[in-house]
Amino acid sequence: MFFQVQVLLLIGAASLIHAGCPDVNAITNFDASQFAGRWYWTEWYNNGWLAQQAGNSIVCLSSTFTSSTSGNLSVSIIWKDLLTTVGGTAKGTFEDVANTPNAFNALFELGSPLIPGRYYVLDILYNTVAVVFYCQNYAFGLSQIEMAWVLHRNSRGLTTRQRNRLIKRWDNDPYLGYLIDPTKFVPFPGTDCTNYRN
Secondary structure (H helix, E strand, O other): OHHHHHHHHHHOOOOOOOOOOOOOOOOOOOOHHHHOEEEEEEEEEOOOHHHHHHHOOEEEEEEEEEEOOOOOEEEEEEEEEOOOOOEEEEEEEEEEEOOEEEEEEEEEEEOEEOOOEEEEEEEEEOOOEEEEEEEEEEHHHOEEEEEEEEEEOOOOOOOHHHHHHHHHHHHOOHHHHHHOOHHHEEEOOOOOOOOOOO
16 A cells, blocks of 8 residues: 555645546547657646655656557656665556547556556647646545646756746636646656666
């Protein structure tokens, strides 16, 4: 159980933003094969104390996604712990949700499987940046874990210009702005890792 909680914290944040996992709009032209490949976790969503503990304790996160012909994804995740300086790994599987190409039923593993949740790609520029949201209901939807992070193709993360464009785009879309406030994303410490290796 300790390892399960640790991985959930590594992935992002635990909080009670909504009363149950919210509905997420479909990106009808989402292409899993273009989303596949290496992404660096450059920012975490600051939505509570647990998020702050996780966001300030890990560095050098990256995910490598592989797509299948059916539209499903698998992922391999690596990171380093600031306190122990030891690297960690986790794997995950993502089965696509019917009629919602940017949504997946996700299952992360670290030794033993974790309870599945729903993984969404909220916004995507395939060659540059993706904003990803994860939600897992507990107690029949009365509480949940919600997590979000910014993925970038470059380990240095968003430039000032890219950040301003992202915030402007979300400001112009009240639906995305309801789900997540983009100004609450915080860079992981040590995002620019010199020896980034899988």
